[in-house]
Amino acid sequence: MLGPNGAGKTTLLRLLAGLIVPTLGSIRFDGVEFAPGNTGLRRKIGFLSPVDHLYENLTVAENLRFFAALYLRSRDAAIEENLAAVQLAARQSDYVANLSSGLKCRLSIAKWRLLQPELLLLDEPYGVLDGSGVDLLEDFLLAQCVRGGIVVIASHHVARVLRLCNRAVILHQGRVTFDETKRRPWPSFDRAFGEFLPHGDS
Amino acid sequence: MTLLKETYLLLWKDLLLELRRRESLLTMFFFGTLLLFVFHFSFDLAPDKVAEMAPGLLWLAFLFTGTLGLAQLFNAERENHCLDALLLSPLDRGALFLAKTAFNLILMLLVEIVVIPLFWILFNLNSWNLLPQIFLVSLLGTVGFCSLGTMMAAVTLRARARELLLPLVLFPLMIPVILATIRCMENILRMGEFGEALPWLRLLLGFDVIFLTLGVLLFDHVIES
C-alpha cells in the first residue's frame, strides 16, 4: 500500500485490523463480517506498527508469554526458538523499556512469528530496522506467504516493497487511485506513482 | 470457562506490573492514612460521637482512595498503545473488565485491611470483635465501587480532564452503595449485628450483582477504540 503522508494508509490498516468501526460499508474476512463481538476472527489478524504494542515494564520473555497465552491459549509456546530467530535470545529477561526501538521492532516480529496470524498488517516496518533486521523481516514475510498467509505493507520504501509484493495499491486523500497486480514492465504503475516520487528519484 | 482464564491472565499481568512499578498501592495506602488524620483534625470527635461518625469517615476515605486507583487503572495500557494490543487480540472484553475490577478491588482491600484497624486505634474504638462484619460490609461496598468505577474509568478514558470527570460521573451513581455501607456499619457498631440494616445489605448485594453483569455485557462498547 503506497501513498503520500496523510493519504489514509494507517487508517485503512486500523480498519482492516478491526480497531476502528467503519461508519459506512462493512469489512469481511473470509466472508465473515467484522462485528465487535466476534473475537474468533481476531486470532487470525496481526498488526505490526511503529507503536510496538508491548508492555514496557514486562521482560521480553514475559511479553511473548503473555501474548501467546492470550492468542494461542497454550502454555508451551515456542518462545526461545522465536527469540533466537530474531537474535534476542540473549536479552530474554531484559525489560522492554531498556530495548532500543530497533530491538523492539525485532521483538514485535518475534511476537507475530510466534502467533502466526493468517493476515499480517504492517505499518511502515522498515523505519527502525538495520540491515540484518530488514533481511530478517523479509524472510519472515516470505515465510508467512509460503505458509498461505496474506501480508499487507504500508510503506514509503517503494523499491523494497515492490520487489517483495505481487500487488500494489496507491492511496491518495482517502481514495484508492490505483490497484493492479505486478507485472514486468509496469508502465501504468510508473505513471500512477510518478507524481509521488521525490524529484531526482527514477 | 475461557472468560475466567483470560481474566486471570490479565490480572496476573496487572499485578506483576504493579509489583514492578509500585505506582498505585503505596500511593493509595498513604493517601488513605493521610485522610484519617485530616478527618481527625477537621472533626472534633467526642469519643461517643466517633462510633456514629466512624462509618462515614471510613467510607469517605475509601471512596477517594479508590478514585485515585481508578484514575490510574488503564495507565499500563497507555504506553505503546497496549490497549490497542488487547483490542486486537481475541480477548473477551468482559474479561478485561473483570480483570481491571479485580485489580482495583485487590488494591483497595489491601488498603482497607490496614486502614480499618488503624482507624480503630487512632479513634480508640473498643469494638474489636465487630471487625469481621465491618470487613464483610466494606468488601461488598468495595466490589460495588470497583465494578461501577471501572466502567466509568473506561467511559471517561478518552475524555479531556478525565481525572475530574471520573468522580463527577461516578459519585452520583455510587449513592446507593455509600448509603448502604454506612447504614450497615452503623448498625453493626451500635447493635453488634445487622438487625435493621438487612434490607441495606440486600440492596448492596443487588447493586454488586447488577453492575458486575452489566459491566461484562457493556464493556465491549465502552472500550472499543
Next chain:
Amino acid sequence: MGAWGFVGLAYGIVWGIILLYLISLKRRYNSAQVELDALSSVEATDCDVKK
C-alpha cells in the same frame, strides 16, 4: 411574602426559564440552518464548476 407571591414566583421562574431555553434553541437552530444552506449552496456551485 404571601402564598400567591410564592405561586407567582414559581410560575414566573419556570416559564421564564422555559422561554429562555426556547429562544436559545431557536437561535442555535436558525444559525445551523443558515450554515447548512450556505454549505449546500457552495456545494451546488462546486458541481457546476466540475461539470
Next chain:
Amino acid sequence: MIEGGRPIKKRRGILGALALIAIAVGLYWGLVIAPPDAYQGQVQRIMYLHLPSILTAYLSYFLVFIGSGMYLWKREKRDDILAHSAAELGVLFTALTIIEGSIWGRPTWGVWWTWDARLTLTAILLLIYVGYLMLRSLIEDEDRAAAAAAVLGIIGFLDIPLIHMSVYWWRTLHQPPSILQPNKAPWENVHPSMLIALTISFVGFLLLYFYLLSLRYRFGEMRGEIKARRLARGG
C-alpha cells in the same frame, strides 16, 4: 439525507400551537378555576407545575435510555441524537423541578431546601445527567463520545431505582415524613376541577416537551450534517 423538510416543519408548527393552547388553558384552570387546597392553601397550585415537570424529566431519562440502547445495538446516528436531545431536555426539566420544589418548600416547611427524599432524588438525577452532558462535551471524537454517553445513559437509568430505594429508606429511617409533607398522591381526596387542572397542564407540558424535543433533534441532525459536509470538503 434530510427527508421531507417542509411537512415536518409544518407538523412541528401545529404541535407548538397545540402546546401553547394547552398550557394557556392549564394555567387559567390551575390558577383561577381550581379551588385552593384545604391543607396548604394557594401554595398547592405549584403542584400543577411540579408533577408534570418531574414526569417529563423521567420521560426524558427513559428516552435517553432507549436512544442509548438503540445506538449501541444499531450504531445509527439518529438514536444518538435522540439520546442527546432527551438528556438536554431532561436536565432542563429536572432543574425546573428542583426550583419548584424549593419554592414550594419555603412556605410549607419554612426552608428553601430540606433533605426531603423527593428533592434529594431529583438533585441526584440532575447531577447524573449534567455529568452525561459534560462527558459528551469533553470527548472530541464524535463516535467515541456517542458510545461513551450511550453506556452512561444506560447505566445511569438502571441505577435510578436503586438510588430511589436507598434515598427513600435513608429518608424514612432518619426523619419520619412530617404531617405537612404530602407523601400521599395529591389526587386522592381532591376536588375534581383540581384534577382537571393537573391533567390539562400535564398535557400542555407533554406537548411542549415533544415540540422542544423535535426542535432539538432537528438541530442535532443539522449539526451532524454540517460536520459531515465540512469533513468531506476539508478531507
